[in-house]
Amino acid sequence: MQMDLGTEQRGCAHYRRGCRVVAPCCGEVFGCRHCHNDAKNSLEVDPRDRHEIPRHEIKKVICSFCTKEQDVQQNCSNCGVCMGKYFCENCKFFDDDVSKNQYHCDRCGICRTGGTDNFFHCDKCGCCYSNVLKDSHRCVERAMHHNCPVCFEYLFDSTKDISVLQCGHTIHLECMNEMRAHHHFSCPVCSRSACDMSDTWRKMDEEVAATPMPEIYQKKMIWILCNDCSATSSVRFHVLGQKCPGCSSYNTRETRGGPAPVARSPV
Template sequence: MKIDSHWTNVKDLNILRQTKSNNNLSSQIRKPSLTFSIFFLLSSLALPPSVSPAIFIPTLMEGSANERLDFGKMGYGCKHYRRRCKIRAPCCNEIFECRHCHNEAVGMLKNPYDRHEINRPEVTQVICSVCDTEQPVARVCTNCGVNMGEYFCEVCKFYDDDTEKQQFHCDDCGICRVGGRENFFHCKKCGSCYSISLRDNHQCVENSMRHHCPICYEYLFDSLKDTTVMKCGHTMHFECYHEMIKRDKYCCPICSKSIIDMSRTWKRIDEEIEATMMPEDYRFKKVWILCNDCNDTTEVYFHIIGQKCSHCSSYNTRTIAPPVMPQ
């Protein structure tokens, strides 16, 4: 049975399915609303495989330019982004919903030499998800007039319909960020955008974001996950940070500095050491220590519970060989 393109809701679809031999079917069906999403229709009405999205295109083309721009908004995309186009990867010439879909797919290839990541600025071709037309990178589809991304960055070749993320492009980072431009600043030394609350309030570490998370080893600079800056200036995923704290790990995995206020813990260790008498053979034994928190080197009395830094009173220390005096 030939499908007429002039229907929009469940009632109309039922008429269409039940009336197999009605020659005047179109008279029973209302005119469609162009703001009605194709994606919603296909997913909620469970159309048979024989019904193609292409039947909507003639109706779509009848609408005004503004109606065509908004057609299908938030109705297409993948688990990473809502968008109305796919990309053709320049590296392998395959089509993917987004760069993350590409990286995840090729990252699981058996041959490690075949694994690679897409270079987003090199993308030159996109495929409209509404009319399936392949075309050069642009905001609006050249065939059906659909806005392929409410947010569009020509530099990153990035499309996203979910503008509640408040996307913006940072020229210094060279990529798009989320959260609103007014809420972030670019730290030249750290080489990344940080929250305004960290301006003049963080320890700068050169290119601190251009490395992998020390816990999960995902590259931080363009990760989709939230990132936190620790007291020492090193960075890691916010989720990994809290998982580490839950497991009673309070030192930076990179530099071993304390990442939270440990003063109460040091006080309890003071009390425990005072109550614990060392054997006579070790009572006056001295060792050299390096403090992980202040980097000071001192000679202190050895104790089995821990060695206290005489400079900053931290117990986050390690024993080292005695310094060699120049002759």
């Protein structure tokens, strides 16, 4: 018989559930794998003892209501309580909050939120993306199988929202917003513009036109590399920025090399 004793007091800080997990790595009991990882990777723990729980290897759980230790299953074998309205046998995962629309992706090998009808799995990127990006995202092999370039948390199984940049690289959404708050608009990995910057470039054109350089600099030429289109060009130096003649981006940097051609005055 299945029982549901309510969800108000169930679970931990990360999930509402009716059980705790026995960590297969150290044999200790925690509310969930995140509780384990937070405890075992804190600054107070000796670096040699830090480790994370292998989620797919969890074999035992303890019912929060009758304290019966048992094999991983949705309903308690002793008192019958439902230990998680959403239950994935593959991931050994329980969660009462089904409003997240959890689903298991066989190709990712883990459970994700948002609803299976709203996401697709990109085989080259090796992860699930919103259907909004299905025909527009730039593929990067194993795009989420690395740490966030800002906070260094592993992205593939992060519970935080993730942003896919124009270049195809990925980053936590909150980290991206933090970068923008500090006026950083380029990808931390490849330096390409992280979003549509056309309005900003038009404003830069206006600023450059309104700020003539002193005569001594008017013929100074430098070589630049465009971070957006990867083109190398010789352009006139300007204190506010150097515009790529190919894609009109100001996301450029000066490169080293021989002297650039001297600017010719119009005839």
